[in-house]
Amino acid sequence: VLLKRICNDHSPTKLGNLSKLEIHSAACPHQQTPNNMAKVPRNFRLLEELEKGEKGLGAGMAKPTVTNAVVEACSYGLDDGDDLLMTNWNGTILGPPHSVHENRIYSLKIRCGENYPDTPPEVTFISKVNLPCVDQRNGKVDLSKLPSLSQWKRDFTMETILIEIRRQVEHQLSHGSSITLTPL
Known part of the structure; x- marks a missing residue:
């Protein structure tokens, strides 16, 4: 018992x-995982992510790098501080510098289901965004269309997702495609 x-x-x-x-x-x-390491329970994992999100991504880095710049352009946190199950989250991605999207904020909703992190969370843009990985009808992100996230792994985090989406935005802009933002 x-x-x-x-x-x-x-x-x-x-x-x-x-x-x-x-x-x-x-x-x-x-x-337990196949290599006999214990799997961190969902709530412990989400508490770790909450703590990191509250501290700010990329905080404490000694000197700025390209990777740190991408990390610092993303943030996330609980949608409701009273949500004991830590299911609903908000995420933001800042538009890439030196582009028409500089200083724009892309807002997302992230829903971590009961099987997270074994299964990916549902990620939805609040604003309509023209990206190949986003369903234009409802703003849902198809993680399988992001190369590094197409095979979901338990050690991926909300930070991983936001960084990869921001890289997709940068890639889209660097190839001359526009990204339109309109409320859904």
């Missing part, structure tokens, strides 16, 4: 010298 409770309870507490995550890993072999 105790092991079943531990498997279903992912709250961050300590039991003796062992953390609940360590006990969970030992008690719940069905939640």
Whole structure:
């Protein structure tokens, strides 16, 4: 009974010298990865992402690089701070510098279902955006159309998704295509 409770309870507490995550890993072999590493439970993973999102992406980097610039042009956070399941998130992507989209903000809704991070979240643009990976009827992003995300991996994050979408925006602009923004 105790092991079943531990498997279903992912709250961050300590039991003796062992953390609940360590006990969970030992008690719940069905939640282990093929290389025998314990899978981080959904809520722990989302708490990590929330903490990183609140600190700001790319924060603490010693010197700016091209990659850091892309990271700092994306942000995300919980849609509702009272959402204990951490399901609904907001994301933003800043338009690339030195383009007609500089200083524009692309807003997205991110929905992390109960199987996240094993399955990708649903990502939807709030504004209508003309990108090959976006369904023009409803703003939903088709992650399979983003080369580096076409094969979803558990270690991908909301940050990974936002960075890849921003790279798609930059790629679109560098190839002379326009990106139109209109409210949905």
